[in-house]
Amino acid sequence: MAGFIEGIERGQTVLFPERLEDWIGEDSLVRVVDLFVDELDLPGLGFVRSAPARTGRPGYHPAVLLKLFIYGYLNRIPSSRRLEREAGRNVETMWLTGRLVPDHKTIADFRRDNGPAIRRTCAQFVELCRRIGTLKGDCVAIDGSKFKAVNNRDRNFTKGKIASRLVHLEADVARYINEMVRIDRQEEGEARVEKMEHLARRYGRIRQEIARLKAMDKALTDTPDGQISLTDPDARAMATSARHSGLVGYNVQNVVDTETHIIVTHDVTNQGFDRDQLSPMATAAKEALNRDDLHAIADKGYFSGAQILACHEVGITTTVPRPATSGNEGKGMFVKADFLYDPERDVYRCPAGNELTYRYSREEGGLTVARYWINECQHCPLQRRCTSGKERRITRWEHEHLVDDMRDRLKRDPDPMTLRRCTVEHPFGTIKAWMGATHFLTRRLRGVRTEMALNVLAYNIKCMVALIGIRRMMEAIPG
Template sequence: MAYRCGDRQQMCLLPPSIEEYVAEDDPVRAYDAFVEVLDFHELGITINPYKVGNAEYDPRSMLKLLIYGYSYGVKSSRKLERECYHNISFIWLMGGLKPDHKTIAEFRRRNKKALKKVLRHCAQVCIKLKLIAGNILFVDGTKIRANAGRRRTHDRAYYEKLLVNIDQRIEKLLEDCESIDLQEEGSCSYVAMDKELAKNQNLKERIKETLASFASGNRKTVNQTDPDCAIMGSVQGSHTSYNVQSVVDDTHGLIVQAEAVSDTNDVNQFSRQIDQATDLLGKPCDAACADAGYADTDDLGKIDAKGIKVIVPSQRQALHEEEGPFSKSHFIYDKEQDCYFCPEGHRLRYWDTDNNTGERHYRITDKRQCHSCKHYGTCTTAKKGRKIKRLPNEEMKQKLEAQYEEAASQEIYVRRKARVEHPFGHIKRNLKTDAFLLRGRDGVHAETSLLATCFNIARMITIFGVGVFKEKLSSLRMVPAIA
């Protein structure tokens, strides 16, 4: 016979078990072993085998289903349900359990807080396995679309007008109810209006909640479907999105901390993310690195004050802008006299302070010195002579710029892209994450935690192999079976 052909009618003397269908080195066994070492009590999920009443699905099995599903880009509860019937690795992982999509969705919705902690526990496993050293940390962010349409994003005036219209509709419905009050209570018209009234009152409460979102921060617009998301620009255009931040360790490129925020840019995120990462590590890192998007001197100064070397280029350094011969850096500042000296030795004394920005302004003592200088017209063309602005945190800015230029810092910065952008590429392409499924910051944060955990597990399987990884996990056994 020229070909090997299968026979669906072939019978076996002894029916095979599910175990026989999954190889010993199949990755699904690594995911199974990982969930078994998690402390469900710390996650906030109670496992009680003596619980009375109708039996629930084992939370460990449900968490395995979510993590393994997300690891292969299967996130929808309906698709996960289908996999439990048709995919042999899912069947093995679940031990033949087949929860329906409503059960899966309810478990995910009910355990958002627990899912947010999964990444933290995963990072602790990595630390115990000596895969995360915590010496050098990289921070970066990416935009991932929210489960909300852009057209549902409006300003405060729109919602206030909508609230007035709903109040008028509710008032009209109440008047109509009074007019038919003498009719039979079960009449179709009365029942229909009762439903319409409840619908409008529910909508009114939702709009009030949306309006409350304007109070928390300086937001100009809020999305009605998901008030926590924001319109953000990216290379793919402008969409309702979340800004996903991650902190990656330099040793093996594993994620230490990840979080979805509503801020449209990365400014003021550096200190927040590093603080959360060092809290998990239990020690401050030696150096923290990020791109120029995080270049906010005040924010970076918070980390520098903790003795951590900050490696973040300023916008000027990132753009490789060449400084002219009469740029501010060529003017010498005398701290004792609180004045500047220009390259020609002329003095610029303190003039005034901008009350809004805190900038201190320095001017040439005698404008005639500028007018008679051979560099007048190149250094400045101002009639009053040269002016210098000094930032309130000028010394910190100069320190951070000099720190970035160091040879050791450049060696670390070169590794930044390879380390911190790799997880985002894996999550977006391999895990097929072009948008979140859940809505609200809690739900999106839970999904972010799952996605980051999936990346870490995939990396650990690559580093150790399935067999060795299982052995190392079994040696940890952090968790008792019953919490």
């Protein structure tokens, strides 16, 4: 009978003790982390030294803690307590930190106190990708995704939620009062006293909860968006793509290069919509890529005339589909796209061949729009498919040619929206898979931004290694 592969005897001694260096392969990802951090100008990025303990013991070098955090997020170990354990038992972390084992509070404090510097480190890696020529950034895709906060939905309040709870609590109060009256009339002895005391305690707790909710309802009048979150004050209730669902969390914005899938830039907001994010994110990507021009693709949630114009003014070409604001197309009726605009004569031509002429201009929602219409619709054979009124009206924004150009780009092959979907949704799926069915570990917007920067940095490192390999990556890191 064949034997088994046998391990080394635990008590066996060796003549020459093995070195930590011997346990780390030449192609180990931990070497990339070590070299990347060693090449950073940590004081220039804003990292601060840990304050020494009162006993006089010096603090840890920022490079040690930064390496530990990057390694943790690369290996799905974001918790400071888990990182403390890994530092004492993991050969790679021992090699990375020189066998130092910082306590979990020191690790957590480093992430809390160096948020802006960690975010600059993430941007520094993007600059490295651009410098070595891997990241060209001819075209980027923009998208947002909702991430759960540490705040539970039951600890997020709006006026509607408070009003609903108050109705139920007032009903409970009435029920307890009626029950106390019934017991007082029908029962005697010790059982009556015990029941009355029990109901009085329940009644008192409910009155306290009602007072707390009324005070919170009063405080809601001072909040700009009508929400209060008790655990994480910056977290907000947001709707998600699934029907009748939502979460309390943050809206993470990513700008991803369509060729390499590297995250060029990112941000975290507590606004539940994307409409105001097109220009800020596209402009930040243009600056990160150091380009004179840029093509940015986004979904219809980003459509905003003001945002599209702001991008155009700084040399950014945007492709964003216009959301359908009416159900006429589904009813088989004509929509605005069926009316052809003649820029030379400044008229619209309807499907029946008649012309809608310019009437006047005015400002709507901060945009200057012109009105066109025709008065001959009641005699037109296509009226039923066009309008139920006496005339058909068309509104045209003064920069409508930008929207027309976007519509033309959307009709080209390959479809930009397919490219967007295949590009920007992948990083979100990957990062959420790393985080698991959990939430951000930190609270407040500044902490969540730091945590997201570490996730993005870890994603980009893995992406670059997949593109060019570990050896080429290590050769390219030194400036």
